Amino acid sequence: MGRAPCCDKANVKKGPWSPEEDVKLKAYIEKYGTGGNWIALPQKIGLKRCGKSCRLRWLNYLRPNIKHGGFTEEEDNIILSLYISIGSRWSIIAAQLPGRTDNDIKNYWNTRLKKKLLGRRKQQHQNGSKDELPTLSSSAMERLQLHMQLQNQQGGIQNNPLSLFNNPAIWPKLHPLIQEKLIQTNLQSLNPQMIQYPNYSNLGLFQQTSSSVHLQAQNNNNDNDNNNNNNNGISISKEQVEELENSSGSSDLVNNNNDNDNDNNNKTSVIGNFGGLINPSSVTKSEGYSTGMQRVLSFQAELNELLGSDKLAGNEFEGITWWSNDPNTTASCWDAASNVVLQSENSVTTTTTMLYNQDYA
DNA sequence: AATGTGTGCAACCGCCCTACC
DNA sequence: GGGTAGGGCGGTTGCACACAT
Structure with missing residues (x-):
């Protein structure tokens, strides 16, 4: 017996948000705030969306001062360092990067940054080694490897x-x-x-x-x-x-x-x-x-x-x-x-x- | 031009934690 | 103290687009 769903799944819209929905949500929150209750929010606004979906849309896309894409080298380094230290705690990492959301950083890490940092090894294996490519599915191993790599790049442990x-x-x-x-x-x-x-x-x-x-x-x-x-x-x-x-x-x-x-x-x-x-x-x-x-x-x-x-x-x-x-x-x-x-x-x-x-x- | 494959990203899912009753 | 609802979070999915064949 699981817990009750937060909303009526059958009667909420899913999938991408339309511009009209964005406008409604943004205008309401800017005027009245969230009221401390995301679940009740869509009903007040007249959106057929789950409250959690509204929250996510606001936090990740609509709220002011959100930055998308264009991560700088400095941001890359911060993400990498924090990932090595604390792992995939994206919200904490995001807190160190103004304007970035945890979702954005998570996506950026999984799709680009990780590949950018580790891709060279894969390339090397493809280019001649018959060895099995060491797996990186372990977060711990991956972090350790990145840790070492980072320190090598940054001139050593002391720095x-x-x-x-x-x-x-x-x-x-x-x-x-x-x-x-x-x-x-x-x-x-x-x-x-x-x-x-x-x-x-x-x-x-x-x-x-x-x-x-x-x-x-x-x-x-x-x-x-x-x-x-x-x-x-x-x-x-x-x-x-x-x-x-x-x-x-x-x-x-x-x-x-x-x-x-x-x-x-x-x-x-x-x-x-x-x-x-x-x-x-x-x-x-x-x-x-x-x-x-x-x-x-x-x-x-x-x-x-x-x-x-x-x-x-x-x-x-x-x-x-x-x-x-x-x-x-x-x-x-x-x-x-x-x-x-x-x-x-x-x-x-x-x-x-x-x-x-x-x-x- | 059609199809297959890879990539990036928004959004969803489900679990955990906490506040409240 | 126990149950419940809401918020928060990380993992995953699915879609759109780009590029390759």
């Missing part, structure tokens, strides 16, 4: 106030202590340097986002720390380490199959995760990420949480391939890796790397 990295408000839920530490820390200090992995000369690493948050408690007595040139981590005390471990229920984890880091003294726990999913030790290993699917699924779950998206279909990430040790890898445009820098002191460091195959850009 984009809307970036995931620079916007604590849209970080995933982390332990409050970690969150506080991250906020306290100058974000610049967390920004990664560009790193080139020599094995992948054809793959440009152009972007790095946050991140996994890993916690390491370490016995320093026998520390031949290979990472001591990196001081960008966030240090916390051993007491805090214990507190976090107790509260997170984390177990030992990440670096458990590493053969080149004096790991015996390390105790590392995942506190929170932000798309970082890869055993950090494997980043430097030439064999790369051959056990992709498990990580893909992990990434998928994290991405869902990160972006607050709908659940992704199980095959959404089939288009994403992972690094192999073949320098001529046919990896898709977007690949992810994490680069967790382990500190010599008890520390939390957060970095995740998105790797971009320039061959497909």
Whole structure:
């Protein structure tokens, strides 16, 4: 038993509005306002229209100062940035663009802007690659990809106030202590340097986002720390380490199959995760990420949480391939890796790397 | 010229939220 | 507190037009 319809569907006109109807509606609202009741409005005016239809017509077309078409570059950027940050919340996006309606922006996005931004990839695939075109049906994936693309265009993460990295408000839920530490820390200090992995000369690493948050408690007595040139981590005390471990229920984890880091003294726990999913030790290993699917699924779950998206279909990430040790890898445009820098002191460091195959850009 | 295909956009549908009774 | 109506919103549909075959 559904709810009652808002109007008598059988006796209302549907379809395009005639100029006469527009004139009637516009004149009445300008003179008397809506009266706070759209449903009753058409009857007052003598229109055989549903109240909702009147509302839509007024808001999207008849009300003053509406702009149609001719989106500027600046508007494009605003739409893109907001879409990446908040998704398809068109009314909120429209509120940032005077004279634009949510419907207009939605249409513009779906029919033009999205294609304009992503179309190049499709073109590339049509022009020679036999690879399956990675699907973009996932809003979350699409937003992530656009996020990366935008930041590349805008000169990097530091310059984009809307970036995931620079916007604590849209970080995933982390332990409050970690969150506080991250906020306290100058974000610049967390920004990664560009790193080139020599094995992948054809793959440009152009972007790095946050991140996994890993916690390491370490016995320093026998520390031949290979990472001591990196001081960008966030240090916390051993007491805090214990507190976090107790509260997170984390177990030992990440670096458990590493053969080149004096790991015996390390105790590392995942506190929170932000798309970082890869055993950090494997980043430097030439064999790369051959056990992709498990990580893909992990990434998928994290991405869902990160972006607050709908659940992704199980095959959404089939288009994403992972690094192999073949320098001529046919990896898709977007690949992810994490680069967790382990500190010599008890520390939390957060970095995740998105790797971009320039061959497909 | 006729037909097929793609594109842009206005409008509708149905769900969710909230205010009101 | 529960039911109902209206408003708001995002997703989808369908039509008109442009362009290709």
